[in-house]
Amino acid sequence: LQTALVGLIVHALYKATLFLVAGIVDHATGTRQLDKLGGLGRKMPAVAIIAGLAAVTMAGVPPTLGFIAKEGLIEAALHSPASVLVTALVVLSSAFMVTTAIILVWDVFVRPAKEQHGAHGSHGAHGQHVHVPAAGMVAGPAVLAVLAVITGLGVGMLITPLITPILGAETELHLFAGINTPFLLSLLAIGVGVVVYFARQPLNAVISVPVPSGRQLYNAAVGGVEAAANFVLRSQNGKLRYYLVAILGSVILLMSTSGLAHLSGTSISIQFGSSADVLKAVLLALSLGATFASILLKRHLIAALALGVAGYSVGGIFLLEPAPDVALVQFLVETLGTVLVITMLGKISLPERRQVIEHLWNQSRKGVARDAIIATVIGLGVGLFTLSAVVNRPSRNTVTQWHIDNAYEILNATDIVATIVTDFRGMDTIIEITVFGMAALGVLTLLSTPEPGKTWQFSAGRMLRQLRSRGMIREDVGAQAEIEAKDPALQKEIAALQAQTASRFATPLTRIVATIVLPFALLVALAHLLYGGGAPGDGFTAGVVSGLGVALWYIVFGYDEAKRRLTWLRPAPLIGIGIGLAILNAALPLLFGEPFLMTTVLRDLHLPADIHLSSTMLFETGIFLSVMGGSSVILETIAHPQEVEGL
Amino acid sequence: MSVLLAIATGVMFGLGVFQLLRRDLIKAGMGFYILFTAINLLFIAVGAFDGKVAAYSTLLGSGQVSDPLVQALLLTAIVISFGTYAVLLGLISVSSRRYQTVDPDAVDKLKG
Numbered sequence: 001l002q003t004a005l006v007g008l009i010v011h012a013l014y015k016a017t018l019f020l021v022a023g024i025v026d027h028a029t030g031t032r033q034l035d036k037l038g039g040l041g042r043k044m045p046a047v048a049i050i051a052g053l054a055a056v057t058m059a060g061v062p063p064t065l066g067f068i069a070k071e072g073l074i075e076a077a078l079h080s081p082a083s084v085l086v087t088a089l090v091v092l093s094s095a096f097m098v099t100t101a102i103i104l105v106w107d108v109f110v111r112p113a114k115e116q117h118g119a120h121g122s123h124g125a126h127g128q129h130v131h132v133p134a135a136g137m138v139a140g141p142a143v144l145a146v147l148a149v150i151t152g153l154g155v156g157m158l159i160t161p162l163i164t165p166i167l168g169a170e171t172e173l174h175l176f177a178g179i180n181t182p183f184l185l186s187l188l189a190i191g192v193g194v195v196v197y198f199a200r201q202p203l204n205a206v207i208s209v210p211v212p213s214g215r216q217l218y219n220a221a222v223g224g225v226e227a228a229a230n231f232v233l234r235s236q237n238g239k240l241r242y243y244l245v246a247i248l249g250s251v252i253l254l255m256s257t258s259g260l261a262h263l264s265g266t267s268i269s270i271q272f273g274s275s276a277d278v279l280k281a282v283l284l285a286l287s288l289g290a291t292f293a294s295i296l297l298k299r300h301l302i303a304a305l306a307l308g309v310a311g312y313s314v315g316g317i318f319l320l321e322p323a324p325d326v327a328l329v330q331f332l333v334e335t336l337g338t339v340l341v342i343t344m345l346g347k348i349s350l351p352e353r354r355q356v357i358e359h360l361w362n363q364s365r366k367g368v369a370r371d372a373i374i375a376t377v378i379g380l381g382v383g384l385f386t387l388s389a390v391v392n393r394p395s396r397n398t399v400t401q402w403h404i405d406n407a408y409e410i411l412n413a414t415d416i417v418a419t420i421v422t423d424f425r426g427m428d429t430i431i432e433i434t435v436f437g438m439a440a441l442g443v444l445t446l447l448s449t450p451e452p453g454k455t456w457q458f459s460a461g462r463m464l465r466q467l468r469s470r471g472m473i474r475e476d477v478g479a480q481a482e483i484e485a486k487d488p489a490l491q492k493e494i495a496a497l498q499a500q501t502a503s504r505f506a507t508p509l510t511r512i513v514a515t516i517v518l519p520f521a522l523l524v525a526l527a528h529l530l531y532g533g534g535a536p537g538d539g540f541t542a543g544v545v546s547g548l549g550v551a552l553w554y555i556v557f558g559y560d561e562a563k564r565r566l567t568w569l570r571p572a573p574l575i576g577i578g579i580g581l582a583i584l585n586a587a588l589p590l591l592f593g594e595p596f597l598m599t600t601v602l603r604d605l606h607l608p609a610d611i612h613l614s615s616t617m618l619f620e621t622g623i624f625l626s627v628m629g630g631s632s633v634i635l636e637t638i639a640h641p642q643e644v645e646g647l
Numbered sequence: 648m649s650v651l652l653a654i655a656t657g658v659m660f661g662l663g664v665f666q667l668l669r670r671d672l673i674k675a676g677m678g679f680y681i682l683f684t685a686i687n688l689l690f691i692a693v694g695a696f697d698g699k700v701a702a703y704s705t706l707l708g709s710g711q712v713s714d715p716l717v718q719a720l721l722l723t724a725i726v727i728s729f730g731t732y733a734v735l736l737g738l739i740s741v742s743s744r745r746y747q748t749v750d751p752d753a754v755d756k757l758k759g
Contacts, residue, residue: 375665383657439730
């Protein structure tokens with residue numbers, strides 16, 4: 001296991017480095033074909049050195065962590081049941097790793113570039129167009145490559161503390177454990193690798209030798225794989241839906257068998273303990289009904305609203321659980337989600353939607369029945385799985401009990417759920433907001449790289465440029481505002497385009513409401529932050545609340561005006577600031593010798609209005625900022641008026 | 648009660664899968680959302696306690712509190728699923744913008 005962990009770290013280090021290097025090479029030269037590359041070392045010395053370091057790690061040459069991992073692997077192989085065979089395989093595979101590493105470094109970076117054959121004229125961009133990558137691109141792999149070497153040299157200091165907590169036992173890792181069998185085998189592997197590299201050309205040349213060369217074996221293996229793949233491919237018709245069925249189906253199959261085993265012999269009874277339970281059952285029925293309705297409903301908009309109803313009903317169930325924090329988040333997220341769907345629907349033109357609706361309703365009965373059967377089977381599987389989980393759960397969960405008992409004593413906060421989120425499982429939360437922020441940035445990158453020529457661009461300057469490039473106006477029409485203003489046709493066009501994006505909800509009343517609501521939303525957010533430890537609501541709800549305030553602006557004022565009036569809101573950096581703040585808060589205790597994520601409670605600070613301060617506040621603020629930034633980014637990009645064609 | 652929730656989870660999941668299989672990216676996106684809701688129900692179903700009061704330290708004396716650990720996990724799940732949903736919606740928008748259709752099969756045909 002120790003070896004496996006070290007191996008994992010090594011792979012992470014060198015693979016990430018090499019992928020990044022490959023990306024840089026691809027970016028710089030426009031090709032990834034080995035035959036076309038060469039001599040890049042002179043043009044990109046930094047990248048060459050990085051690739052060299054990573055390759056050395058991969059090859060397992062002594063001073064790196066790769067060497068240690070390989071040593072461990074050989075050691076483990078020697079002790080395994082079929083030791084001779086396994087060891088031979090390990091040595092052989094490391095030898096091939098060495099070969100690959102040499103090929104990589106030598107052919108791409110050191111060997112002078114091959115002559116162009118002329119045929120690659122259109123694509124073979126190497127030589128001429130190689131542009132040196134930006135420092136930022138190189139920095140990432142550089143850090144990783146250096147890490148690979150450093151961790152090798154200082155393995156006792158750096159890696160051992162990392163994996164010791166996982167293994168739960170003392171571990172020993174040495175860079176050089178003396179001249180023993182693994183060491184010798186390791187050297188052998190490197191030697192064989194080098195030999196294979198130099199013998200590569202003759203091997204390639206003399207394919208006709210009766211002894212199957214590595215290449216022939218390889219080809220045979222590839223042929224076999226291809227044949228198998230062709231067989232598999234026959235079941236692949238490129239329809240997303242069937243892939244989903246296959247994946248879900250197999251998972252359910254695996255799960256439900258074990259689920260059935262657990263279920264047998266236990267009695268299942270449904271008990272209604274209190275009136276709250278009856279209410280819960282009603283809400284459950286409501287949410288299921290609304291979900292079912294969203295399937296039957298023809299129009300997307302109504303279906304989305306039905307889903308919203310289902311979500312709110314689930315929120316109601318949470319409230320009755322009673323889980324007020326969760327219910328609050330569920331209500332808010334449901335609202336934001338519904339707003340998002342509706343905004344998105346507005347961006348998809350009516351003909352497109354009509355087309356799929358027609359397809360859907362003209363679908364053959366057989367198809368519907370097939371899907372229904374699949375869905376039923378999967379639903380049954382999941383139901384059984386859940387049932388077995390519910391029936392077999394321990395009635396007294398010690399982990400939970402510990403949290404309940406200690407929340408107040410340790411953290412001076414009364415909301416146990418909040419303490420779990422921000423402290424006991426704070427790491428999860430940091431990762432969670434990171435994921436959320438990444439999702440937001442993902443949406444941003446997805447939607448902000450439109451196809452050229454398919455985008456309406458709304459700033460007057462861009463508009464002018466676009467018109468000019470289309471030859472609709474003369475080249476000499478300047479970008480100056482005066483000339484724009486004088487061109488009535490252009491002005492009219494711009495006005496028409498802007499009118500399309502202007503909202504139809506912009507009545508005086510809604511405008512005033514939206515203007516008032518945003519500051520109030522921010523105020524509510526502040527309250528959530530301050531009282532997060534003792535009442536429902538925390539940084540996340542604060543973020544979503546203010547996100548909703550922003551959403552209202554986009555809906556009421558339309559994209560252009562909202563953007564103009566919210567210039568102070570720069571959501572994308574907010575994500576980074578928020579996550580940074582959260583990590584900073586988690587890391588600060590390290591300076592004082594306390595563990596990561598330690599919460600400092602300021603008990604003796606007597607503040608007005610029953611506010612309890614602790615370092616959690618900083619964390620909450622981080623969550624708030626990143627979530628608000630994230631939801632604003634998502635809204636902004638989805639609301640961005642590109643290809644507005646009317647609802 | 649949690650038995651009922653477990654059954655509902657199954658039903659909800661089935662509905663989600665059915666919706667997911669529609670030949671319509673928008674409906675499929677909604678299907679994902681239904682799946683998320685089903686998972687949320689699952690979390691509530693497997694909570695260890697049959698709670699009577701909310702999980703606050705001040706209320707500990709007044710009855711069995713609901714299971715806070717499950718709720719904390721649920722909070723995380725909701726946030727992540729919202730993020731995922733947003734990305735899905737973004738993808739649907741891209742499909743509409745780039746291929747002028749939200750029919751997944753039609754996108755296939757365009758690719759050739």
